[in-house]
Amino acid sequence: MTHSGLSRRKFLARGALVGCSVAASPLLTPVSFAMAPSDNRLVVILLRGGMDGLDLLRPWHDPAFAIARPTLAQQRNPTLEVQDGYGIHPAVAPLLPLWHAGELSFVQSVSTPYRNKRSHFDGQDLLEAGTANLGKTSQRDGWLNRMLQGMQGVEAHTAYAIGADPMLLSRGSAPVSSWSPDVDFVMSAQGARLLQEVMQSDTEMALAMAQAVRLSSQDGGESIVETDASMLEASMDAQMSTQGQGARGAHKRVAEFAAEQLRGDARIACFSLGGWDTHNNQKNTMVAPLKRLAQTILTLKANLGGAAWQRTTVLAMTEFGRTVRENGSRGTDHGTGGAMVLAGGALRGGRVLGHALGLDEAALYQRRDVMPTDDVRRYAAWAIRSSFGLSASVLERDVFPGLEMKDDPGLLA
Template sequence: MPIDRRDFLKAALACGGLSLGRAWAWQGGGEDTGRLLVIFLRGGLDGLFAFSPVADPQLALLRPTLTRAVLAQGVPLGDSGFAAHPSCTALAELFQAGELAFSPCAGTIDQSRSHFQAQDIFELGTGRTRGPSGFMSRAASELGEKHDAISFTSGIPLAFQGAAMPEIAPLESSSFNLPSGRLLEALRQAHAGEPTGEALEQAIATEATVASALADGSMERSAGRGAAAVSRFARMARNMARVLRHNPRLRLAFVDVAGFDTHADQEDLLARALASLGEGVVALRQELGASEWRKTRVLVCSEFGRTVRENGTGGTDHGHGGLLLLAGGAVRGGRMLSGFDGLGTAHLQEGRDLPVLLDWRDALSSTMQDCFNLSDTALDRIFPDRPRQRLES
């Protein structure tokens, strides 16, 4: 009895992510078209921490603690007036290479500041909180049988709910599951003095930091909805790239990662998370190779941004407009997308949040059109009632 392709995919992944590659690539060359990978950051990324408007005099006044590193050591992002936090050096280098663009004020129409409602509105892609299908499923239906879709998640995310079901390829669980006691000490001794030992110590430190944040309320576990921890994203990204490179029919992909709900002690937590994110995007570029990277567009987004003003515990609270990143070999990068009106109170949503100047539906539809040459009619079926702001990527 022949094995089902989806079962084979799951079995191959379960046998160890680092061994993925040609051994299980299935038949079918696919057409020489683009590819879209959506990376969804659950928890509400503070985009102003990652890419900061250092030219705005209000920034240091509103964020006297959270801006110290970027003002002292930030990486300028061209003539945009923004600089990347030192933890985002990898992303800044992609920007400088012309392979990454950003929008500081992107998001959905949701103003509830609820993780779950904002995530649902994003994944449904209709501007509503309920519906029978997600935008990725509708996009897969429009692409038809010539192209396949894959979700690097433990289950089918809301974005892929609907008639067109993706391949499911879980790469990581949401927990670290590091050993403890004598076994952990034995592992430390075995890897002492080796590069793997340094990586092990980093994982232990990250686990401890995240566990502390969950315990004291600095971070909400439920906001991640079971997504993999961002600290493991670089390894996940390498495995995803191998899967995509050896399976050219896979043209639509989705992955979510957690660890961005930073209500307190944000400097350390978010710097670690952003470093992992940047390392992962660079790993995608390296593992895909030059040819596949030129076909690929990577869109990074979160359900909302954070408050412009830092709170009293060294963190930020749920906001509105947030950061969009668009990377890829064919992306016209090195620039800021959409607009930014500054941090003056008159330009803020309810006097506290960045506004949404670029709707995610427009960002996604423009990127899909560039990737797959979809018609406006098809895009209207994927994103009904989208504002129709064209994003040149």
Template sequence: MKVKPMSSRRVFLQNSAAAIGLSAVAGFPNLAVGRVATEKRLLFVILRGGLDGLTAVPPYADPHYRPARGALAVPPPGERDGAIDLDNRFGLHPALERLMPLYRRGELLIMHAISIPAPTRSHFVAQDLLETGAPKGEPLRQGWLNRALSYFPVTDTRLGLSVGYEIPNVLRGNNPVASWAPSWLPETRPDLLDKLADIYQDDPLLSKALAEGRYAREMSNRIIGGKDMMRSGNLRRERQFGTLTKAAGRLLAAPDGARLAVIEMGGWDTHTNQVNRLKRNLKLLGNGLATIPDSLGSAWRDTVVVVATEFGRTVHTNGTKGTDHGTGSAAFILGGSVAGGRVASYWPGLAPNRLYKNRDLAATTDIRGLFKAVLRDHFGISHVDVETSIFPDSAGAKTPPGKIII
């Protein structure tokens, strides 16, 4: 990947608003026109690599599940290392057990056999379709969450937020967004920042960038608890996702914080040794998601968390105790605003003649239908705007079965 060089330090400071050596929340004004209820929040968690939905949410009652999956099959409820029963049809992988209290309270909805609209086995193409909301082929030029920001009000805070080290495509576009990431670097000395302020005081562009960067650091320290959140132990891989979910929850909960946030989590491309790798990754996922209600506090009741991946995995194992790129997978929808406590699926079955191209779980739900329902029913964006501006050419992407938002 080629990186375009910055033409000057002025451009660098303008683009980063982080001249103080900090990854934090930037406070540029949002340029969008507001028509939505901004007490609502959305956190989108992208599982990069292709989550095996047949392991995360095993359809243990399907008579073809265990014969097709062989050693990869999660045992049914009641057996050793068996799935946790959800509805006498589907189970939850035991590594995700910390999500069960949410399911029992009706705050976790699971969708199965869901995927992007145009099946592909390319990570790059699939992730672009997932994040831009394009119907097929070439991705759209902006991420669908960035397009959604056009319907949010003008504020002094950027309402779109990336929690991590890069801004994902789903947030990229014409509307400015912020970012926060834990840092290994020591904080910049206040006296150095004061000297920079003196140097830049006659330059409107640089002085504004520095002021906004300082405000960003103060805001993140106030909301997140800076130093504690950035301790080196919290940045190790086994803790990093939990660190990001806690930070996202606190930043979304703040009255002057973001309203749309995105976290990425990798490690789901399980071509080899899938059983052990998924067990570990699912535990990290479940533990991290379970921290979000406490981090959000009272804002949890106005929050939706969507967890999705670019595609599923093949039904049958490969020659290296793993699976290859597939089609249908599972998505998780959590939150105090979610009509949960159930598995929603137009289940296609795993009989050989029901598999997509004789190898994949067929996708019966277009994931754009889920995204559209959240924007329409949670934020109140009009049906026309969702269908024409945010997800064009998506009339066929119907809402998944049942109610999603309370």
């Protein structure tokens, strides 16, 4: 792919020039030399669909586990064993080096305050709102945004919400940038130049378009300018394939884009990974989403590079866990207690955290789900406190209203 100096740079110059005259746009905050809020980075990954914590982190030491899950428990395998009779799913085996380096932890038997209805929509809303109950839809904002409101020196590029899904998690009054790296466009140099001319009369549109051009050239996909006709055809094919359902590498591109921003001025990124609603044949259906999760974490690490990765904490959380027992179609249904994944160079990792009550039927929540013994928000709150120094009172009052943070689990090194 060749970039024609003429078109893209000129387009960007136009965008910047146009920008200076519209002071109201949040994208236009002039480059500021104020201190970034911190050198630490936080990545929040929402695992949408209800991730089965027991399949990710398998309590092989518990005899009830194999009984409850005839097709899913699998044989105890020493190469996958991480701690005290806990083993990980083979699909996340590529994360073992991180475990041994202290860059990976699991928290078991945690949940949001959501109970009983087991609806994905409400469960995810509550996970993102970070509150104890769901208030009015129209007035909801997300805990990540409220966290930003509690930080100093936050600018438009401090936090990125990545992907096309509107995320409640980052919604609110603090500025958050957004981009979706699956948005690609390929135009000739001539087309790009003409586009710039066409938009000239509308500053707002020109500015958003210029941002789109800038970000799309950073996200690892096709960027705007192609000069050679045969390459144009090739890129069109590539474009079509990334639009289809088989957009296989989409999660990697999201992770690459997140890493690129976090290496620069951004300190916070959030996005979601789906595919966790494994009602059927979970032995197969769980593999792809777990692989994507592992690849996402490894891509973040590889693309952040040593120094930034050492200051990064990744939190992966889900709306609820799943039933302890397999259902009639060799899958699991919506449950309650689940697992959280922590990763990053900033971690004091290599630990299984959280208190599990075991899988005997009497110890289960409503005799079916993993009994949650702790609030998943507590771990998020301590990670935020350790990363960005927010006070416990702000966290308990504003970010996660009603949460009791209790003792520090010492998540970060």
